[in-house]
Every structure is written in C-alpha cells, then in structure tokens.
Amino acid sequence: MKTHTLLMPLDMHLHLRDGVMLETVAPLSAYSFSGGIVMPNLVPPVETLEDVRAYKERIMATIPNDYFEPYMTLFYKNYDKKFLASVSNDIMAIKLYPAGITTNSEGGVSSFNIEEMRETLEAMSILGIPLCVHGESDGFVMDREAEFMSVYELLAKNFPDLKIIMEHITTKEAVEMLDKYKNLYATITVHHLIITLDDVVGGMMMPHNFCKPIAKRPEDKEALLSVALNAHPKVMFGSDSAPHPQDKKESAGCAAGVFSAPIALQLLCDVFEKHNKLENLQTFVSDNAQSIYKICPEFKEIILEKRDFIVPNIYGTVVPMYAGKTINWAIQSVE
Amino acid sequence: MKTHTLLMPLDMHLHLRDGVMLETVAPLSAYSFSGGIVMPNLVPPVETLEDVRAYKERIMATIPNDYFEPYMTLFYKNYDKKFLASVSNDIMAIKLYPAGITTNSEGGVSSFNIEEMRETLEAMSILGIPLCVHGESDGFVMDREAEFMSVYELLAKNFPDLKIIMEHITTKEAVEMLDKYKNLYATITVHHLIITLDDVVGGMMMPHNFCKPIAKRPEDKEALLSVALNAHPKVMFGSDSAPHPQDKKESAGCAAGVFSAPIALQLLCDVFEKHNKLENLQTFVSDNAQSIYKICPEFKEIILEKRDFIVPNIYGTVVPMYAGKTINWAIQSVE
Numbered sequence: 148m149k150t151h152t153l154l155m156p157l158d159m160h161l162h163l164r165d166g167v168m169l170e171t172v173a174p175l176s177a178y179s180f181s182g183g184i185v186m187p188n189l190v191p192p193v194e195t196l197e198d199v200r201a202y203k204e205r206i207m208a209t210i211p212n213d214y215f216e217p218y219m220t221l222f223y224k225n226y227d228k229k230f231l232a233s234v235s236n237d238i239m240a241i242k243l244y245p246a247g248i249t250t251n252s253e254g255g256v257s258s259f260n261i262e263e264m265r266e267t268l269e270a271m272s273i274l275g276i277p278l279c280v281h282g283e284s285d286g287f288v289m290d291r292e293a294e295f296m297s298v299y300e301l302l303a304k305n306f307p308d309l310k311i312i313m314e315h316i317t318t319k320e321a322v323e324m325l326d327k328y329k330n331l332y333a334t335i336t337v338h339h340l341i342i343t344l345d346d347v348v349g350g351m352m353m354p355h356n357f358c359k360p361i362a363k364r365p366e367d368k369e370a371l372l373s374v375a376l377n378a379h380p381k382v383m384f385g386s387d388s389a390p391h392p393q394d395k396k397e398s399a400g401c402a403a404g405v406f407s408a409p410i411a412l413q414l415l416c417d418v419f420e421k422h423n424k425l426e427n428l429q430t431f432v433s434d435n436a437q438s439i440y441k442i443c444p445e446f447k448e449i450i451l452e453k454r455d456f457i458v459p460n461i462y463g464t465v466v467p468m469y470a471g472k473t474i475n476w477a478i479q480s481v482e
Numbered sequence: 483m484k485t486h487t488l489l490m491p492l493d494m495h496l497h498l499r500d501g502v503m504l505e506t507v508a509p510l511s512a513y514s515f516s517g518g519i520v521m522p523n524l525v526p527p528v529e530t531l532e533d534v535r536a537y538k539e540r541i542m543a544t545i546p547n548d549y550f551e552p553y554m555t556l557f558y559k560n561y562d563k564k565f566l567a568s569v570s571n572d573i574m575a576i577k578l579y580p581a582g583i584t585t586n587s588e589g590g591v592s593s594f595n596i597e598e599m600r601e602t603l604e605a606m607s608i609l610g611i612p613l614c615v616h617g618e619s620d621g622f623v624m625d626r627e628a629e630f631m632s633v634y635e636l637l638a639k640n641f642p643d644l645k646i647i648m649e650h651i652t653t654k655e656a657v658e659m660l661d662k663y664k665n666l667y668a669t670i671t672v673h674h675l676i677i678t679l680d681d682v683v684g685g686m687m688m689p690h691n692f693c694k695p696i697a698k699r700p701e702d703k704e705a706l707l708s709v710a711l712n713a714h715p716k717v718m719f720g721s722d723s724a725p726h727p728q729d730k731k732e733s734a735g736c737a738a739g740v741f742s743a744p745i746a747l748q749l750l751c752d753v754f755e756k757h758n759k760l761e762n763l764q765t766f767v768s769d770n771a772q773s774i775y776k777i778c779p780e781f782k783e784i785i786l787e788k789r790d791f792i793v794p795n796i797y798g799t800v801v802p803m804y805a806g807k808t809i810n811w812a813i814q815s816v817e
Contacts, residue, residue, distance in 0.1 A: 287700055288684035289624070348683060349623040352692040352736035361683055365622055397733050399801065401687035466734065 149453040158183035160385025171463035175409040181444040182216030188251040192222035228270040277310035303328035319370035334385030378430035392464040416476035452479040484788040493518035495720025506798035510744040516779040517551030523586040527557035612645035638663035654705035669720030713765035727799040751811035787814040
C-alpha cells in the first residue's frame with residue numbers, strides 16, 4: 148500500500164475554543180499534529196499573561212496522552228513594551244482582528260492608526276513576536292481581503308522588522324503580496340485549496356463550507372494552489388479549523404467556520420498527490436513554519452496510507468468538512 | 483395615516499408548488515395579487531395540456547374566495563407547432579430552464595442549439611407565446627448570469643418576433659441588455675432590490691436569503707434599482723417567491739429560494755418610498771406587465787398603509803424573508 152510520511156506537522160492557525168468544545172476538538176488536533184498556533188478569540192479574549200497560562204493549562208488537560216504543543220497567542224490591542232516583554236516567553240504571536248469581522252472579534256481593531264499602534268508593533272519587532280492578522284475590510288464580502296492589502300502594505304512598510312502573517316489567505320491579491328514585502332508571510336487552509344464560492348452557494352447552500360474569509364473565485368484558488376503546492380518558503384499550513392455546534396451551523400443564521408482539523412492531513416495528501424506535488428507537502432505543513440517561527444517541535448512521525456477513509460458524520464456536536472464523504476488517504480500510525 | 487393604492491398588482495414570476503405547499507402559499511399570493519405567472523417546475527414538470535389544466539384546477543381549489551388568475555406555463559422542451567397551437571389558449575408563456583440550474587430543472591435544456599429549437603421558437607413567435615428564461619450558465623456562481631448574455635443575444639437575434647423575458651435578473655449586464663434588443667424584457671424580484679451577496683454570506687450565513695440566481699454585488703443591485711424604480715417599460719415585478727419547508731432550508735444542504743409572496747407588496751412600497759419613487763410602483767408592479775403580456779386583469783384594489791407590520795416567523799412550514807422583522811408598510815384592505 149502506498150504510504151506517505153510527515154514529520155512534525157504543524158497547524159499554524161487553529162481554533163480550539165474552550166469548555167466542552169475544547170475537550171472535543173483539542174485531542175483531534177493533538178493526534179495529527181505536533182503543535183499549532185492557538186487563536187485567542189475566546190469570550191472574553193485572551194489578553195493577559197494569566198489568560199494565556201490558564202488557557203494553555205486547560206488545553207493540556209484535554210490531551211494527556213499525546214504530544215502536542217499549543218503555541219499560545221494574545222488578542223491584539225495596543226499593549227505596552229513592558230507588558231510585552233513580560234509575556235514574550237509565554238506566547239508565540241499576537242493575533243489582530245479588525246473589529247467585528249469574524250467570530251468573537253468584537254473587541255478588535257477598529258481603525259489602523261499607525262501612530263497609536265507604534266509602541267506595540269515596535270516592541271513586537273524587537274522581541275521577535277510575529278503579528279498574525281485576519282486581513283479583511285468591512286466592504287463587500289468578495290472584496291474584503293483584496294481591500295485589506297493596503298493595510299498590509301502600511302504595516303509592512305512602517306514596521307519592516309515585524310513578522311506579519313497574512314492569515315488564511317484566499318485571494319490572488321494576497322498571494323501577490325508575498326513577494327512584495329520581505330516581512331509578509333501567509334497561512335493557507337486546506338479548504339481554500341479545494342473549495343470556491345461555488346461550493347458554498349453554487350449548488351445547494353452548504354453551511355459546513357461557510358467560513359471567513361469566504362472562499363473566493365476559481366482563479367483565486369489557483370493562485371493559492373500555486374504557492375502551497377510549490378511550498379513557497381513564506382507560506383505555511385494553517386487549518387483555521389473553527390468548530391461550531393451543528394445547531395449553530397444548520398440554522399437560520401449560520402456561524403462562520405469550517406471544521407477540518409481531524410481530516411486536514413488526509414486531505415492535504417490527497418490535494419498534493421493529485422497535483423503530483425506530494426514531495427512538497429512536508430515543507431508546506433511543517434518545515435516552512437519551523438523556519439518562519441523558529442520553532443523546533445519534538446519528533447513526531449505521522450504515516451498516512453492511501454486507502455479510503457470515510458469521514459465521520461460528526462465529532463461530538465461538530466459536523467466536519469467532508470462529513471460522510473470518502474477521502475483517499477488515511478492516517479496509518481502516529482509515533 | 484399615509485396610504486398607497488395599487489391596482490391589479492401582478493406577480494410575473496411565481497412558484498406555487500403542489501400539494502400541501504400549494505395549499506399554504508397560493509392563498510397568500512391570491513390575497514395580495516390579481517394574478518401571477520405560475521412556474522412549471524413541478525416533479526414531473528408541467529409539459530402537456532392535461533398537466534396545465536389539472537395544475538390550474540388544483541391551484542384554483544386552494545383559493546375559492548379570492549380573485550386571482552394563475553397564468554399558466556409549460557416547461558420548455560422542443561414542442562412541435564401543432565401542439566403549441568393546441569395549448570396556446572391555456573398558457574401564458576413557456577419557461578426555459580438550462581438543465582440542472584435550479585430547483586427541479588433537471589429536465590431542462592442542456593445546449594442551446596438554435597436549429598433544434600427553431601420550430602418551437604418560431605411557432606411561439608407566431609402564436610405570441612413569450613419565452614421566459616432562467617438565464618444562467620453552469621459557470622462560477624457570480625458569473626453565471628453575465629455569461630448567459632450571449633445566449634440571450636443568440637435568441638433575440640435569431641427570433642426577433644419572440645418575446646423573451648429574462649427572468650429574475652440580478653446583474654448590471656442583464657440590465658444593459660434591455661435597451662440592446664427590442665424583444666428582450668425582464669422580471670425583477672423584490673429581494674434583489676434589497677439584498678446583495680453580503681446579506682447571504684457576508685455576516686452570518688442566511689439560508690432564507692439564498693436563491694438562484696444568487697444576489698450579486700452592490701453595483702448590480704444599483705443597476706436593478708435604476709430600472710425598477712423608474713419603471714423602465716420593459717421590466718416587470720416577478721417575486722420568484724419560492725417556498726421550501728423550514729427543514730430543507732436550515733440544513734446541511736439548503737435549497738435555493740426566497741419566500742416573499744406575502745410580504746412583497748409591503749416591501750416594494752418600502753423600497754419605492756425610500757427612494758422617493760412610490761409614484762412609479764403601479765407601473766412596475768402591474769401596468770408594464772399588462773402591456774408586455776397583453777393581459778387585462780379584473781379590477782382589484784390593494785390599499786397599503788404606512789404602519790409597522792411584523793412579518794410572521796412562519797407560514798405553514800415556510801419561513802418567509804424578513805421573518806420576525808418589521809416592514810414599514812402593511813396591507814390595509816383588498817377589494
């Protein structure tokens with residue numbers, strides 16, 4: 148049977164939530180991955196050293212038997228230098244949300260006033276704390292990411308020593324930015340390598356493919372594939388796996404988020420193999436992240452095998468992407 | 483109290499379904515409207531004279547106390563001249579669906595071969611039977627209507643005496659076609675005058691705003707408003723009110739259709755008043771259709787008044803557009 152081995156896969160954009168949901172989803176990520184950047188958009192958001200440490204403890208309590216490193220983040224606000232220095236050993240990055248742009252982002256940034264942000268962003272530059280950004284304007288849904296490029300340019304020019312990660316990019320405009328500024332990086336989800344808006348509202352309306360940023364046009368997907376499949380050194384895998392209970396998805400007002408963590412590596416093998424680029428998956432799913440974030444995960448080996456894997460209809464209360472469908476790759480062993 | 487009177491309002495694109503659903507929705511249309519073009523996409527579709535007459539009887543049985551004229555249609559296929567002559571008194575139009583493009587359209591047209599369609603379309607031209615068209619390609623969801631313009635041009639040029647109705651148009655490209663070919667007309671829904679893709683997937687995902695063609699960009703909505711509000715003589719109101727049971731909408735694969743029939747006139751008053759164009763609503767909602775289709779409905783007077791109307795959460799099993807929300811206009815009386 149054909150197999151493919153991945154070493155220390157990393158999920159550089161992950162929502163683990165809290166409480167019962169955390170207990171459901173964290174072990175699933177911990178099984179497949181060596182570690183992941185854990186998003187801070189809890190209610191209330193993760194904003195203090197105590198928040199970070201307590202959340203990390205709650206995460207670790209759900210995964211006693213697996214090796215998995217939750218790389219912790221703070222919710223961006225204008226923090227002072229002294230505070231940032233005091234937390235820098237406990238966090239891997241700070242995540243910036245424009246206010247109200249996605250799930251639990253109400254307390255985010257409502258205008259990009261560089262002077263107001265300068266102390267924080269300069270301190271982050273000096274301390275080597277990357278800034279992870281949800282890059283969307285409040286414009287028309289299909290234009291939001293492209294419209295945000297001017298903010299990325301503003302940040303990249305004003306803070307040349309700040310590592311800026313364009314999170315879960317979905318457009319050719321964002322892909323083009325990668326080679327324009329040396330301090331811009333990106334994460335890409337697995338679902339944005341597979342779906343377009345057609346898979347959200349082109350046939351039946353599919354709430355389990357509904358996420359933010361929304362999946363875009365075919366040419367955008369092609370642009371994402373071109374850098375992911377070739378393991379462009381500035382792109383990393385980040386699932387943006389974002390669980391919501393089934394009743395919040397299949398409802399009159401459906402929450403945004405695709406739950407992909409337990410099927411992400413299987414799907415990635417499938418996508419990369421179909422494009423004859425399986426040899427680049429290791430770089431996309433781990434090596435680039437190790438270089439960009441300067442992290443050295445402990446040894447973990449995932450062997451995938453090419454056989455049918457029927458995705459469960461539900462994990463706890465959460466319907467995954469591809470529920471009930473078959474993926475051509477399965478996890479054989481984890482060591 | 484401010485009132486506004488509408489005479490013989492007509493809904494030139496209406497889905498009444500069948501069975502229990504028909505019993506739920508037909509009386510709601512019959513209350514507000516003088517008549518409507520009834521779409522033939524039942525399962526199986528309405529394709530024979532017997533189908534037409536039997537369906538009309540079933541419709542009339544649900545509305546014993548209201549005056550309402552169901553203008554019947556056939557599901558397009560390549561019919562011969564003789565058949566068309568024999569049904570022309572029983573139908574108002576023939577509705578063409580590209581195969582598989584929307585609800586119950588599997589038996590539709592899969593390629594636009596003019597020579598194969600010539601006998602049917604020439605007979606329709608001679609008999610004065612308009613062709614109503616669901617104008618979408620099978621391309622990317624946001625491009626489908628614009629891509630279909632070449633088919634409209636092909637039909638309009640080859641059959642200059644055929645009245646072609648571009649149904650439920652949603653784009654500026656379709657609006658621009660109106661003045662290019664004398665035999666092209668259009669219906670416009672009320673929801674496409676109000677919503678864009680932002681109202682479908684821009685915040686929460688809203689299944690009750692999900693329809694085909696999908697609501698497009700802000701500039702498309704503006705183009706639709708420009709012709710509707712000014713009662714362009716070639717545009718007519720057609721609700722495309724398309725009921726589905728709540729459990730088919732709020733599900734993992736949501737059916738396409740906005741149910742607007744019982745709130746359409748109220749919403750239209752609101753939209754036209756907000757744009758200071760209330761004086762044009764009568765033309766948009768009745769007079770243009772009377773001229774284009776050459777119909778003379780019996781007298782019916784609807785008086786609307788400007789007061790809060792809270793839209794019911796559900797009609798039978800169907801959640802309407804604006805469920806639970808307030809519209810500023812209500813129906814005062816029907817005579």
